[in-house]
Amino acid sequence: MDFFLLLVATGLVSGAAYGLIAMGFALIFKSTGVVNFAQGELVMLTAYISFSLYTTFDLSFFPLMLVTIPISMLIGLVLERLFIRPMLGEPIFAIVMVTVGLAVILRGVTIMIWGPDPFNFTAGIPTEVVYIGSVPFYPAQLYLIGALAVMTFAGWAFLRFSRMGIAMRAVAANETAALLVGISVSRIHAVAWMLSAAIASVAGVLFAANFKLAPDLWFQGLKSFPAVILGGLDSVIGSAVAGLIIGMIENLFQGYVGQGLREISGFIVIVIVLMVRPYGLFGSKDIERV
Amino acid sequence: MRTGHFKERTGQLVALSDSKVVWSFVALLFALALVAPFVLGNYQVTLLVSALIAIVGAVGLNMLTGTTGLISLGQAGFLAVGAYTNAILMMDFGWPVWLSLPAAGVVAALISILVGVPSLRLKGLYLAITTLAFAFIINHVILYAEWLTHGPNGIFVSGAKLFGFDIQKGKPLYYTALAVAAIVVFAALNIQRSRIGRAWMAIRDHDIAARVMGVDLVRYKLYAFMVSSFIVGIAGALISLQIRFVNIDVFALILSIEALAIIILGGLGSIAGAILGAIFLSLLPEAIRLFFDTFSDTNSSFYTTYVYEIRGITYGVVIIAFLRLKPEGLIGLWRDIRKYWSNWPLAY
Numbered sequence: 001m002d003f004f005l006l007l008v009a010t011g012l013v014s015g016a017a018y019g020l021i022a023m024g025f026a027l028i029f030k031s032t033g034v035v036n037f038a039q040g041e042l043v044m045l046t047a048y049i050s051f052s053l054y055t056t057f058d059l060s061f062f063p064l065m066l067v068t069i070p071i072s073m074l075i076g077l078v079l080e081r082l083f084i085r086p087m088l089g090e091p092i093f094a095i096v097m098v099t100v101g102l103a104v105i106l107r108g109v110t111i112m113i114w115g116p117d118p119f120n121f122t123a124g125i126p127t128e129v130v131y132i133g134s135v136p137f138y139p140a141q142l143y144l145i146g147a148l149a150v151m152t153f154a155g156w157a158f159l160r161f162s163r164m165g166i167a168m169r170a171v172a173a174n175e176t177a178a179l180l181v182g183i184s185v186s187r188i189h190a191v192a193w194m195l196s197a198a199i200a201s202v203a204g205v206l207f208a209a210n211f212k213l214a215p216d217l218w219f220q221g222l223k224s225f226p227a228v229i230l231g232g233l234d235s236v237i238g239s240a241v242a243g244l245i246i247g248m249i250e251n252l253f254q255g256y257v258g259q260g261l262r263e264i265s266g267f268i269v270i271v272i273v274l275m276v277r278p279y280g281l282f283g284s285k286d287i288e289r290v
Numbered sequence: 291m292r293t294g295h296f297k298e299r300t301g302q303l304v305a306l307s308d309s310k311v312v313w314s315f316v317a318l319l320f321a322l323a324l325v326a327p328f329v330l331g332n333y334q335v336t337l338l339v340s341a342l343i344a345i346v347g348a349v350g351l352n353m354l355t356g357t358t359g360l361i362s363l364g365q366a367g368f369l370a371v372g373a374y375t376n377a378i379l380m381m382d383f384g385w386p387v388w389l390s391l392p393a394a395g396v397v398a399a400l401i402s403i404l405v406g407v408p409s410l411r412l413k414g415l416y417l418a419i420t421t422l423a424f425a426f427i428i429n430h431v432i433l434y435a436e437w438l439t440h441g442p443n444g445i446f447v448s449g450a451k452l453f454g455f456d457i458q459k460g461k462p463l464y465y466t467a468l469a470v471a472a473i474v475v476f477a478a479l480n481i482q483r484s485r486i487g488r489a490w491m492a493i494r495d496h497d498i499a500a501r502v503m504g505v506d507l508v509r510y511k512l513y514a515f516m517v518s519s520f521i522v523g524i525a526g527a528l529i530s531l532q533i534r535f536v537n538i539d540v541f542a543l544i545l546s547i548e549a550l551a552i553i554i555l556g557g558l559g560s561i562a563g564a565i566l567g568a569i570f571l572s573l574l575p576e577a578i579r580l581f582f583d584t585f586s587d588t589n590s591s592f593y594t595t596y597v598y599e600i601r602g603i604t605y606g607v608v609i610i611a612f613l614r615l616k617p618e619g620l621i622g623l624w625r626d627i628r629k630y631w632s633n634w635p636l637a638y
Contacts, residue, residue: 009564035415035418035419083610086614087614090617092415093359093361094617095360096415096418097550097554097609097613098609098610098614099611100547100550100606101551101605101606101607101608101609101610101613102606102610103541103606103612104602104603104605104606105602105603105606105607107599107602108596108599108600108602108603109599109603110604111596111599112559112596112599116595131533156529178583178627192543222422222426222543225419225422225423226423229416229419233415233416235364235455257356260433260434262432263426263430264426264427264430265426267423267427268423268427269409269428270423271420271423271424272426274408274411274419275408275411275418275419276411278411278416
């Protein structure tokens with residue numbers, strides 16, 4: 001039983017990281033209809049920037065995030081303006097391919113700036129082990145789960161109550177109609193990228209604090225795809241929940257079925273979900289008969 | 291000068307080309323390709339072999355992504371299947387290379403059904419994600435099925451003999467790759483002008499309309515998957531012959547992105563474009579290396595440290611630049627030049 005609890009607990013931790021990254025994917029997909037293949041690279045880039053801030057100014061966690069998040073939002077805005085905006089009106093395929101190109105560029109630039117060696121990055125979070133029941137946790141793990149909870153709640157409240165969030169849902173439901181009632185769709189797209197980059201930075205810093213800040217951090221973006229698909233591509237809250245589920249599935253597979261299955265169990269879930277329920281657990285069903 | 295095309299028989303509509311000029315140019319190019327290894331040095335021939343293999347792979351991907359409109363991010367997976375099938379059949383089962391090379395294509399095509407069937411209900415982005423997932427699953431299976439694939443140890447591939455020549459180096463390898471590329475290009479051109487090819491284009495342009503016109507979507511999408519993977523599998527087998535050591539690290543995600551960069555650069559849906567793109571993108575890293583070499587030693591050590599990153603950035607820049615500035619690709623550029631030339635001095 002202890003083994004099971006431990007697996008679930010560590011699964012929740014990695015699942016929280018997936019959930020955060022998946023929220024970033026879903027936010028951009030919801031408002032722009034584009035799967036941002038550069039999300040993982042955004043996570044990586046913002047984590048490295050945060051690391052540089054941390055080593056220069058020696059901040060503790062919350063001030064660090066207070067500096068990192070605005071910088072990340074600025075990066076999101078710049079990327080959207082430079083790379084995505086000029087593609088407005090092009091086919092979705094072209095825009096998605098631009099994000100794929102953007103992904104390899106960001107990855108290369110990040111590795112060239114910070115070098116190929118991994119760093120230890122505590123992000124100003126204490127490192128003494130905390131016990132909850134019989135299960136030991138590092139504070140960084142609890143921060144990660146806490147961040148997911150906060151972000152999910154904030155995301156829900158934002159989309160439910162704020163003017164911008166409601167406008168975002170309007171754009172997601174029908175872009176032309178939203179434009180007709182006076183919503184600036186291009187501004188919504190920019191905001192989606194900014195918020196997505198902000199979530200990416202939280203995910204990146206906390207992931208690096210839990211594991212390591214290494215050049216393969218971008219891969220977490222791809223590993224979060226199962227969560228995005230399971231949650232439904234256009235459901236921000238759904239992807240957060242699905243992230244936790246995927247994290248647990250991965251760990252339970254690893255623990256009970258076989259070594260190394262952790263890496264692909266998520267992708268097996270993708271294939272199954274797409275066959276059975278392509279719009280995911282919480283996504284909106286898109287009826288189209290062929 | 292021709293002022294226009296006047297087709298009088300239906301046969302002319304589907305002919306590969308009714309222009310004698312085009313055929314003579316193709317013949318001239320082929321003749322040049324035949325004598326190239328006698329003129330060029332060993333290193334240049336090796337580069338040409340890589341370009342030829344890239345042509346085979348790009349033509350394969352183009353069938354799926356360019357002609358049928360199904361985005362695949364799993365090319366690295368199919369290349370790996372082809373390379374490993376060829377290596378295992380040759381080294382562990384002792385098959386001759388003329389048998390294992392097509393077998394690599396067949397195995398890749400069979401495995402593509404596994405990906406194709408769950409993907410039939412999907413299109414666009416979802417499909418891209420499934421193929422990506424598939425590539426990871428393939429990599430994992432290869433890494434862990436040690437009894438078959440030797441897992442992380444990799445396989446040395448040697449002793450591939452065809453008509454008594456060792457086709458793994460120098461001129462014999464070049465001519466093998468050239469022959470395979472020529473056959474694949476010719477076959478692809480012919481498939482594209484058949485009923486199957488037209489059905490694929492109909493699916494790409496509007497799948498609901500295609501269904502209404504009587505195109506069986508399930509069947510033709512599966513055909514696209516199988517034909518494309520067959521060709522890509524053969525490209526993988528050629529890679530295994532060229533690099534002589536098959537290891538899972540060769541087939542990283544960047545390879546799938548390189549493949550997409552090639553067909554976007556060349557022009558989606560065009561076989562001539564795929565050829566142009568493959569040649570251009572295989573020679574581009576070389577051009578960059580020369581660029582860095584002309585600077586001092588510090589710069590070339592910078593290049594060797596970050597060779598993968600520089601390569602990745604190059605692909606990214608190529609993808610973004612072409613999508614933004616010339617979505618029709620190099621072949622579109624060529625068409626513009628041709629039109630400008632034949633209409634000169636009029637604007638159009």
